[in-house]
Amino acid sequence: MSGEKLSLKDLARKRDLLAPGHRLCAGCGAAIVARLVMKATRGPTIVACATGCLEVATTIFPYTAWRVPWIHSAFENVASTASGIEAGLKALKRAGKLKYDHVDVIAFGGDGATYDIGFQAISGAFERGHDILYVLYDNEAYMNTGIQRSGGTPKYASTTTSPAGKVIPGKLELKKPISHIMVAHRIPYVATASPAYPLDLMRKVRRGLEVEGPAFIHILAPCPRGWRFDPRYTIEMARLAVQTCVFPLWEAENGKYKLTGVSRSIARNPKMKKPVEEYLKRQGRFRHLFTPENRHLVDEIQKIVDEEWNWLLKMCQLS
Amino acid sequence: MTERLPGWRDIPIGGVAFKPSEEYKTGDWRVFRPVLNKEKCNRCYLCHFYCPEGAIKVLDTGDIEIDYDYCKGCLICVNECPRGALESVQE
Numbered sequence: 001m002s003g004e005k006l007s008l009k010d011l012a013r014k015r016d017l018l019a020p021g022h023r024l025c026a027g028c029g030a031a032i033v034a035r036l037v038m039k040a041t042r043g044p045t046i047v048a049c050a051t052g053c054l055e056v057a058t059t060i061f062p063y064t065a066w067r068v069p070w071i072h073s074a075f076e077n078v079a080s081t082a083s084g085i086e087a088g089l090k091a092l093k094r095a096g097k098l099k100y101d102h103v104d105v106i107a108f109g110g111d112g113a114t115y116d117i118g119f120q121a122i123s124g125a126f127e128r129g130h131d132i133l134y135v136l137y138d139n140e141a142y143m144n145t146g147i148q149r150s151g152g153t154p155k156y157a158s159t160t161t162s163p164a165g166k167v168i169p170g171k172l173e174l175k176k177p178i179s180h181i182m183v184a185h186r187i188p189y190v191a192t193a194s195p196a197y198p199l200d201l202m203r204k205v206r207r208g209l210e211v212e213g214p215a216f217i218h219i220l221a222p223c224p225r226g227w228r229f230d231p232r233y234t235i236e237m238a239r240l241a242v243q244t245c246v247f248p249l250w251e252a253e254n255g256k257y258k259l260t261g262v263s264r265s266i267a268r269n270p271k272m273k274k275p276v277e278e279y280l281k282r283q284g285r286f287r288h289l290f291t292p293e294n295r296h297l298v299d300e301i302q303k304i305v306d307e308e309w310n311w312l313l314k315m316c317q318l319s
Numbered sequence: 320m321t322e323r324l325p326g327w328r329d330i331p332i333g334g335v336a337f338k339p340s341e342e343y344k345t346g347d348w349r350v351f352r353p354v355l356n357k358e359k360c361n362r363c364y365l366c367h368f369y370c371p372e373g374a375i376k377v378l379d380t381g382d383i384e385i386d387y388d389y390c391k392g393c394l395i396c397v398n399e400c401p402r403g404a405l406e407s408v409q410e
Contacts, residue, residue, distance in 0.1 A: 012364040016373040020389035021340030024371065026348060027393030031371035039368075063343050064336035198368040224393075232394035235369050 006202055011039050015067075022065035024057040027231025029221035029238065032195040033137045034058075034108065037219075038068070040202035042209055045104045046071070046085050050078035050118055052110035053144040054137065076118045079125040082107035082132045104133065104209050111138045111152030115176050126185040126214045133208045133215045136178065139223040147226040151176040154246075155304065156297050157285045159226070164288035169297055174304070182216040183252045189215035191251035191260075196239035200261045204251060211253075220247045228284020240279040243272070245309040256319040257312070267313055276302045341389075345372065349392030351407040355385060359404035366396035366405065 017038035024031040030053050038045075046069045049055040055072050058065040073081050086105045092098040109118055114136045122134060141159050142148040149159040154175045158164035162171040182190045188211040193201040201219065208215030222237035224230065229237060241247035248263040259267050266272045277298055280286040289297050331337060360383060367375045367383065374390040375383060385396075397405045 008364055008368065012367050012377040013379075018373065019340050020372045020374055020386065021343045021345055022372075023343070023345065026371070026391035027395055028371045032369060035371070035373055036368065058340070059336050060343075061330075061334060062336050062338045063340040064338070065340035195369070198365075232398040234371075234393070234395055235399050 006040065006199065006206060008199055011202060014039055017041065017045075017067045018058065019065045019067055021063065022058040023060055024053060025223075025225055025231070027224045027234045028053070028057075029195060029223055029234050030054050030110070030137045030139060032234070033135070033201075033219045033221045036195060036198050036201050037106065037108075037135050037205050037217075040205035040209075041068075041104060041106070042206065043102065043104065044100045045069075045106060046089075048072070048078050048082045048085065048105070048107045050107070050109040050113035051075035051144075052108075052113055053139070054108055054110065056144055075113055077121045078107045078109050078113060078118055079121040079132070079134060082134070083125045083128065083130040086130045086132050105131070106209075107132055107134045109134065109136055110142075110144075111136065111140055112142045112150045114138075115151030115178055122182075122216075123185065126182070126187050126216070129187075129213050131213055133205070133217065135205070136216070136218045137221040138218060139221045139226060140175075141223075141226050143223045143226040152178065154301075156289060156301060158288060159285070169288055169294050170285070177308075179216065179218040182218075183255060183257075185214075186255060187214040187216060188212065189251070189253055190217075191215075192218045192220075192247065192249055194220050194238045194242050194247060194249060196235050196242065197249065197261050200249060204260075207251070207253075226285070228287070229282055233282065237279070237282065240274070240282065244274045244276045244279040244305065246276060246279055246305055248309060248312055250312065250316070252319075257315040258319075259312075259316055267316070273309075276305050344388045345391050346388045349387075349390060349410055351392045351394055351409055352387065352390065353385060353392070353394060353397050353405045354408050355383060356404045356406065357382070359402045361402055361404075363401060366400055369395050369399050371395070 018035045049072045141153045147160045149162040156170040158170040164170040191204040222234045249261045250259045372389045374386045397407045
């Protein structure tokens with residue numbers, strides 16, 4: 001079913017399915033992610049949204065920013081809701097009552113809904129093999145309720161529940177490798193994407209919709225409020241995350257890892273890889289790492305990033 | 320406040336949102352406005368894809384138009400334009 005080739009020129013003329021007038025913050029990364037994902041849809045689509053910034057700010061009663069059928073139920077069960085929609089569509093089709101040939105189902109969840117609260121629902125939906133696309137927009141903390149740490153918060157990031165100070169230098173635990181866990185579910189398609197590379201992102205979304213069975217896309221959504229940077233640098237942060245290999249771009253089709261875009265170039269030419277410091281020093285949530293007594297923590301983060309990057313390179317060679 | 324707010328009897332079942340968000344103009348959030356210099360623009364449309372609001376529209380002619388009704392003035396477009404065709408001006 002891999003159909004038309006996507007191009008920026010054509011997609012720019014496609015009507016947005018996330019309307020303006022939503023109340024996400026100025027410079028919000030999640031808004032960019034949602035717009036781009038909805039641009040890459042191929043036909044009739046139903047969207048389910050977990051509780052989080054995106055859900056709260058796009059549907060403030062009585063307004064809704066969605067130009068597609070949209071449903072919100074609870075924080076923990078967006079994957080189950082999407083499963084139910086997919087099963088319902090299947091039943092309608094079997095009974096010959098479905099107006100369309102095919103309807104795509106997309107589930108949006110933030111990092112709180114994916115890493116922590118809704119994890120079992122996703123795991124179950126993927127095990128049952130529902131034909132849904134799960135989009136994780138990862139802003140790396142519970143931003144909607146006031147920047148509490150989540151399973152997606154990176155090590156040594158300061159949040160309101162892991163505040164950097166005399167006792168701890170920010171969150172002490174590692175970020176959960178969520179997309180690798182999803183690959184381990186043996187679903188047909190898993191990918192990571194960054195809004196700084198819109199075409200790469202939209203191609204992956206389209207691929208995720210095309211495959212038969214569950215697909216998972218992990219998209220970094222920088223948050224000016226929670227990461228503490230000026231809203232104008234949202235895309236720059238998303239780009240630096242890829243260039244420093246903090247957030248490498250890859251896709252795994254049927255468990256076969258493959259680097260894409262800039263990350264592939266970095267693998268070919270390691271000189272392109274930027275030191276992680278360039279990414280960290282631009283964000284207020286890592287500001288405490290640049291005092292003399294915490295300097296060694298930057299080196300530790302660099303070591304973790306390098307190890308994960310080398311592991312990913314090995315996975316790409318193996319498959 | 321002269322208009323009576325709807326009570327629970329008036330709210331649709333399930334709290335279904337029924338008004339398009341376009342009726343809610345977010346343009347007054349803005350402190351700085353991006354201004355386009357058409358001569359410098361090479362129609363790469365990156366600003367259109369990077370805009371969180373969808374406030375940068377691509378017209379049928381291929382030109383770009385900024386919808387100041389919704390632009391929140393985050394200035395991502397000014398920061399990202401590869402040709403420096405966008406400039407920020409204080410409101």
